[in-house]
Amino acid sequence: MATGRTHRPATRSRGIPEATVARLPLYLRALTALSERSVPTVSSEELAAAAGVNSAKLRKDFSYLGSYGTRGVGYDVEYLVYQISRELGLTQDWPVVIVGIGNLGAALANYGGFASRGFRVAALIDADPAMAGRQVAGIAVQHSDELEKIISDNGVSIGVITTPPGVAQQVCDRLVAAGVTSILNFAPTVLSVPDGVDVRKVDLSIELQILAFHEQRKAGEETAGEDAVAASVPKETPKGPDGDVPVVMPA
Amino acid sequence: MATGRTHRPATRSRGIPEATVARLPLYLRALTALSERSVPTVSSEELAAAAGVNSAKLRKDFSYLGSYGTRGVGYDVEYLVYQISRELGLTQDWPVVIVGIGNLGAALANYGGFASRGFRVAALIDADPAMAGRQVAGIAVQHSDELEKIISDNGVSIGVITTPPGVAQQVCDRLVAAGVTSILNFAPTVLSVPDGVDVRKVDLSIELQILAFHEQRKAGEETAGEDAVAASVPKETPKGPDGDVPVVMPA
DNA sequence: ATGTCTTTGTGAACGCGTGCACAAAGATGG
DNA sequence: CCATCTTTGTGCACGCGTTCACAAAGACAT
Numbered sequence: 329m330a331t332g333r334t335h336r337p338a339t340r341s342r343g344i345p346e347a348t349v350a351r352l353p354l355y356l357r358a359l360t361a362l363s364e365r366s367v368p369t370v371s372s373e374e375l376a377a378a379a380g381v382n383s384a385k386l387r388k389d390f391s392y393l394g395s396y397g398t399r400g401v402g403y404d405v406e407y408l409v410y411q412i413s414r415e416l417g418l419t420q421d422w423p424v425v426i427v428g429i430g431n432l433g434a435a436l437a438n439y440g441g442f443a444s445r446g447f448r449v450a451a452l453i454d455a456d457p458a459m460a461g462r463q464v465a466g467i468a469v470q471h472s473d474e475l476e477k478i479i480s481d482n483g484v485s486i487g488v489i490t491t492p493p494g495v496a497q498q499v500c501d502r503l504v505a506a507g508v509t510s511i512l513n514f515a516p517t518v519l520s521v522p523d524g525v526d527v528r529k530v531d532l533s534i535e536l537q538i539l540a541f542h543e544q545r546k547a548g549e550e551t552a553g554e555d556a557v558a559a560s561v562p563k564e565t566p567k568g569p570d571g572d573v574p575v576v577m578p579a
Numbered sequence: 580m581a582t583g584r585t586h587r588p589a590t591r592s593r594g595i596p597e598a599t600v601a602r603l604p605l606y607l608r609a610l611t612a613l614s615e616r617s618v619p620t621v622s623s624e625e626l627a628a629a630a631g632v633n634s635a636k637l638r639k640d641f642s643y644l645g646s647y648g649t650r651g652v653g654y655d656v657e658y659l660v661y662q663i664s665r666e667l668g669l670t671q672d673w674p675v676v677i678v679g680i681g682n683l684g685a686a687l688a689n690y691g692g693f694a695s696r697g698f699r700v701a702a703l704i705d706a707d708p709a710m711a712g713r714q715v716a717g718i719a720v721q722h723s724d725e726l727e728k729i730i731s732d733n734g735v736s737i738g739v740i741t742t743p744p745g746v747a748q749q750v751c752d753r754l755v756a757a758g759v760t761s762i763l764n765f766a767p768t769v770l771s772v773p774d775g776v777d778v779r780k781v782d783l784s785i786e787l788q789i790l791a792f793h794e795q796r797k798a799g800e801e802t803a804g805e806d807a808v809a810a811s812v813p814k815e816t817p818k819g820p821d822g823d824v825p826v827v828m829p830a
Numbered sequence: 831a832t833g834t835c836t837t838t839g840t841g842a843a844c845g846c847g848t849g850c851a852c853a854a855a856g857a858t859g860g
Numbered sequence: 861c862c863a864t865c866t867t868t869g870t871g872c873a874c875g876c877g878t879t880c881a882c883a884a885a886g887a888c889a890t
Contacts, residue, residue: 353785417794432686530786541600543673543761544668
């Protein structure tokens with residue numbers, strides 16, 4: 329492994345684990361903060377703490393990118409910011425369209441985090457004629473009839489869907505047909521897309537349900553000792569000592 | 580089944596894999612849709628397709644909950660809806676507070692997906708005195724001075740943070756101190772919490788950066804064939820024209 | 831130059847999650 | 861009651877991701 333000088337990529341290029349890719353933005357954020365404070369170098373231990381991960385994991389993650397870092401010293405902050413940015417493709421400009429300008433779409437349009445990192449809101453699109461022409465976050469909303477033209481004129485490859493679930497799939501289909509190959513979906517629907525198109529979904533309802541599961545578990549463990557009743561908070565007797573015979577039986 | 584009797588949980592209660600928990604809401608959504616169409620039973624194959632997962636995975640997931648399902652027939656939709664709801668803790672009411680009523684907070688308050696599944700917005704909280712008293716989504720915004728009182732009066736255990744990143748940690752600390760044990764964080768910051776408190780984060784910026792990575796990769800592969808081999812499977816040299824010798828070197 | 835001390839980079843072991851493939855369960859028809 | 865056919869539930873193997881633990885690399889002081 330990089331026995332010597334030739335800081336050559338080695339493993340590099342291909343084969344960066346998906347889990348690592350998902351953490352790179354986290355590291356980048358922490359590094360950017362350090363950069364703004366003019367911190368020159370940082371150790372894997374410090375950076376890991378700032379990013380909320382294990383230091384060994386961080387070092388292994390970085391090892392997939394190459395051998396940046398100096399033993400006994402740590403990592404050069406600016407250099408690492410550049411390398412990660414380049415790896416993530418943030419050194420170029422990514423025009424993005426947001427389809428569905430309701431509450432959420434408008435919130436995203438106003439979200440500063442977009443522009444900060446190479447992403448530019450190229451257009452806001454909505455199916456409601458009444459929305460067309462209105463300004464949201466300083467950008468004029470365009471009608472969805474223009475969707476295909478907007479995509480191709482601006483060379484958009486990333487689309488954000490914030491429409492109601494009922495129309496998400498057809499919006500998705502149109503985006504893909506027009507040339508979009510990456511979609512961030514906020515609609516609570518499973519989107520089907522052809523190979524080669526990436527979809528990531530953000531679903532609040534699901535996140536809350538996962539939290540509820542763990543919350544219920546915590547509550548259940550507290551009152552686990554007492555079975556019958558008790559339970560200061562009417563917790564429904566989750567499943568304590570079991571005894572949960574199906575209340576409803578299928579036909 | 581429904582043969583009733585022995586169907587004892589077995590593995591049940593404890594030990595449901597995290598990955599499975601994360602998919603239960605997905606199944607539940609698909610099942611609810613089937614229920615509304617009055618579909619009585621569904622096979623693992625059909626349900627898996629609707630939820631966008633592998634059918635073997637789905638069956639294994641359900642096996643952690645117990646042996647619901649009838650061989651040769653499939654699963655009883657209503658029964659399964661009930662079982663998953665109960666497992667996720669959705670048969671009870673979860674009061675939730677949203678802290679930080681900016682664009683995003685307001686969007687979430689208006690989001691219908693909340694109320695639909697056992698979650699109830701108990702309060703909207705903001706630090707801006709000018710916001711206090713204003714109605715958002717039919718709920719009066721309260722000042723953050725009231726935070727502790729609101730939490731305890733309503734028995735809130737789930738908090739949603741939609742504040743600017745700078746104050747997210749202190750809001751988090753106050754929520755936890757007041758008794759909140761599950762947090763959904765939309766602020767782009769790493770939150771540190773004591774053991775026993777769950778945090779899930781939703782970060783648009785990170786999602787976009789992950790998409791950008793894959794997008795760049797795709798673009799790189801397209802132009803990769805032009806140098807050496809036509810390579811039916813252009814796996815190597817994914818980073819464009821390459822030639823990416825470190826442009827900046829660390830000190 | 832040499833020794834010491836810090837921190838990286840990674841081999842290796844482990845655990846979780848996924849998917850295959852099939853035996854067992856039970857419905858259905860004759 | 862038996863045969864057949866469908867679909868579940870799961871044993872097993874594999875691959876990915878995480879973590880430990882340590883040798884090697886290099887900075888720094890003497």
